[in-house]
Amino acid sequence: HRDQLNWAFGRCTITALGPFNARRSAELILWELRLVIDFPRAATILLPSAVITHSNTLIHSDDSRSSFTL
Template sequence: MSCYHRSRLVQSRSPGHMILWDLTLVIRFPLGATILVPSAILRRSNLPIRAHEKCFSFIQYTAGGLFWWILNGFQTDKAFENTGTKEEKMERTKEATTRWKKGVAMYSTVDSHKSGPFVPSI
């Protein structure tokens, strides 16, 4: 997961645009906006700005391995397999069958933003 923030330290008043290639979307990305992108599954880029303009952004990301480390009780997969109880391992297997659906359900949809300020344009 990557977090992109368009800083107010910009010499242009025009909104920036982010392209999500896999979704065929161009999203208005105004000053001060922050957007979360599942960067492991979506390719993205920005539209270029004019030669005399400057734009600054702040990008953060979280490595997926950190989430596994926490899920394993702050230990590696190998250590969890060696020390986890039978019940813990069964629960982990059960969670794995629904993890993808739960993760995807947490994302907003284009339709949920149509009435808001950040209306995607194609």
């Protein structure tokens, strides 16, 4: 998704939370950049969320994932 209500030149902070294995699930996808990133618990990224489509891969059934955004 894109956060279309955010300022296009601003940056959104995303932090991954929860007990999950980032190598088997819950990777961060940045579609326009064609990147799939291992995004372990407590990892933080700054991105222009209004202009970069971003999503997560499905999580494994044994995992739990949350995120904090600002």
